[in-house]
Amino acid sequence: MKLSLRGLRFPxxxxxxxxxxxxxxxxxxxxxxxxxxxxxxxAFRRLEDKTQVFSAGLSDHFRNRLTHxxxxxQISRTVASVLDLDEQLTEALxxxxxxGHPPFAHAGEEELxxxxxxxxxxxxxxxxxxxxxxxxxxxxxxxxxxNLTFEVREGIVKHSRDLDPGENPELDDYLPGLRPPLEAxxxxxxxxxxxxxxxxxxxxxAGLFSVESVAASVPSFSVILExxxxxxxxxxxxxxxxxxxxxxxDLLVSGLIEGTFAAxxxxxxxxxxxxxxxxxxxxxxxxxxxxxxxxxxxxLRRNVYASEGILEERERSTAMxxxxxEFFLRHPDRLPSPYREQAxxxxxxxxxxxxxxxxxxxxxxxxFQRTVGEPE
Ligand code: MG
Numbered sequence: 001m002k003l004s005l006r007g008l009r010f011p012x013x014x015x016x017x018x019x020x021x022x023x024x025x026x027x028x029x030x031x032x033x034x035x036x037x038x039x040x041x042x043a044f045r046r047l048e049d050k051t052q053v054f055s056a057g058l059s060d061h062f063r064n065r066l067t068h069x070x071x072x073x074q075i076s077r078t079v080a081s082v083l084d085l086d087e088q089l090t091e092a093l094x095x096x097x098x099x100g101h102p103p104f105a106h107a108g109e110e111e112l113x114x115x116x117x118x119x120x121x122x123x124x125x126x127x128x129x130x131x132x133x134x135x136x137x138x139x140x141x142x143x144x145x146x147n148l149t150f151e152v153r154e155g156i157v158k159h160s161r162d163l164d165p166g167e168n169p170e171l172d173d174y175l176p177g178l179r180p181p182l183e184a185x186x187x188x189x190x191x192x193x194x195x196x197x198x199x200x201x202x203x204x205x206a207g208l209f210s211v212e213s214v215a216a217s218v219p220s221f222s223v224i225l226e227x228x229x230x231x232x233x234x235x236x237x238x239x240x241x242x243x244x245x246x247x248x249x250d251l252l253v254s255g256l257i258e259g260t261f262a263a264x265x266x267x268x269x270x271x272x273x274x275x276x277x278x279x280x281x282x283x284x285x286x287x288x289x290x291x292x293x294x295x296x297x298x299x300l301r302r303n304v305y306a307s308e309g310i311l312e313e314r315e316r317s318t319a320m321x322x323x324x325x326e327f328f329l330r331h332p333d334r335l336p337s338p339y340r341e342q343a344x345x346x347x348x349x350x351x352x353x354x355x356x357x358x359x360x361x362x363x364x365x366x367x368f369q370r371t372v373g374e375p376e
Contacts, residue, residue, distance in 0.1 A: 003261040004084040010181040010272050012086060016150035019134075020143040030149050031088035037146040038095045040139075043132045044069075047098060049360035051105045052195070053304070054202050055313055062202045065098050065105075068194060072097060075253055076190035080183060082257050090183045092148075093155040097187050100129025100156075102357040103364045104317035111318045112353055115325050119349045127171075128357050129156045136358065155184035160191075162281075178276040185283035186260060193252045196296045197245060203304040204241055211241045217299040220292045221248055248292070255289020262286070321356065321364065323372045328352040334371060 015030055025033055038044055047066035054062040063071070073094035080090035102108040102125065112123040130153060134145040157163060157171055158180045165176040179185065203209060215222035225244045228235075232243065263282045269275055275282060285293060304310065328335055329352055332343040336355075343351040359367065 003082055003257060005182065005261060005264050006084040008182055008264055008269055008272060008275055009085045010089055010151060010183055012089065014272075018147045018149055020147050022142075022147065029088060031086065031092050031152070034146075034148045034152045035088060035092040035095060037148065038092060038099065038133075041099070041132070041137050041146060042139075043099045043137060043358065044095065046358070046360045047101070049362045050101055050103055051108075051317075051361055053105060053199050053310070054206060055104075055317075055361065059205060061205060063198045065101055068198060069095060069098055071194040071198060072187065072191050075194055075249075076187050078253060079186050079190060079257050079260070083182070083186075083261060085183050085186075089151060089155075089181070090186065092152050093184055093187050094190065096129065096133070096148075096152060096156055097159055097191060098125075098129075100125040100127070100132055100357070102128070102321075103359050103361045104314075104321060107314040107318050108321055111321050112325075112357060115322065116349065116353055119347070121350070121353075123353055123357065125357075126157060126159050126161075127168075128354075129159075131354070132358075136354070151181065151184070155180055155187065158184060160188045175276070179278055179281055180276075181272050182260070182264070182275055182283060185281050186256065189256050189283055189285065190253075192293065193249065193256065196293065196300060197249050197252070199300050199304055200296065201242075201245055203300065203307075206309070208307050209299075209303045211237055211244075213303070214241075214299060218248075218292060218295040220251060220288075220295075224248060224251075252285070252289050252292060255286040255292070256283070259284045259286040259289060317361070320368045320372075324364065324368050325352055325356060327372045328355065331371075 012029055012031060024030075028036070047069055048064055050065040052063040052065050052068045073091055076090050076094045077087050080087045102112050102123070104111075109123065109125055116123045132145075133148050133153065133156065137146050138144060140147065154174050157174045162179065163171055163174060163176040167176060200214065204211070204214075211225065215225050221244060224247045225240060228240050228243045228247070232240065235243070260283045263284050267274075267278055267282060269278065284290075329348060332348050332351070333340065335343055335351065339351050339355045356364065
């Protein structure tokens with residue numbers, strides 16, 4: 001079956017371009033250049049030492065935010081290529097999608113947000129990602145940041161949610177009220193497939209639940225598992241689980257491809273401008289895949305995210321992040337340059353937040369030991 005949405009592909013010749021115009025490259029198009037700039041950014045390399053869900057230490061095989069990003073990239077590229085969308089734009093967006101994540105996963109993000117609310121501000125990792133690619137990365141002589149194309153910056157701003165008109169005047173350039181192109185829309189669901197199945201994999205490896213309990217809670221998994229067990233009766237439980245998991249990933253990815261194709265076909269759209277003006281997002285799962293996705297989420301919430309080890313780790317890391325935030329608020333002179341200079345000019349909490357958000361888990365722990373950990 002041909003599932004092409006070619007007419008809705010973002011036509012790369014129509015990019016709104018870069019903030020600082022640059023001559024074209026002889027053999028890479030604009031989105032390939034963006035992809036390469038993301039991969040060469042420091043913030044991208046730091047993803048290696050940022051927790052996804054399970055912190056390193058217990059096992060060398062748990063995902064970190066970098067390996068998670070690679071999984072999102074391969075899933076979303078598969079979806080984009082089957083649907084005949086722009087694979088390079090999709091890849092650049094996938095590689096950038098978590099670049100603004102602070103240390104310690106969602107616990108870190110929530111804690112930074114909680115601290116910023118005390119000053120009437122917020123911390124949002126998408127907006128932080130935008131500031132990274134717009135100004136924090138300093139490696140090019142001609143411009144600050146990575147000077148990415150509009151479409152990649154827009155995808156970063158609209159990752160996982162739309163932007164409403166008037167919501168944030170700083171983001172008025174990014175077409176509030178309009179949907180991003182399909183290439184950006186599918187990243188959110190590719191992200192969801194990647195982290196749900198990876199958390200199931202890592203949770204199983206960590207011994208948090210049995211294969212049977214997954215089968216009892218996720219209906220499609222039980223059907224797949226039965227097929228796999230009948231097909232390979234001599235294989236170990238672990239191999240049965242992994243074989244069933246990869247088939248589950250296939251089912252979800254196919255569900256994303258078919259669901260998006262059906263929604264876009266039913267909407268009778270002509271081009272990317274119609275995608276932008278459509279009242280809702282078109283990237284979606286089929287009803288079957290949506291049910292699996294929901295059952296998986298539910299299972300993970302009960303058996304992984306609320307497990308004792310994860311909650312303890314969360315408490316420890318939240319306390320460390322909070323202690324460090326407090327320390328630099330009281331001692332801005334201990335911030336490294338150029339943060340120290342910035343703290344002299346603007347609100348200290350903003351500078352402290354930017355500094356901490358950029359840290360890896362390991363760097364935060366070391367900095368905590370050097371500062372709060374030492375007697376004052
Ligand atoms: Mg992600």
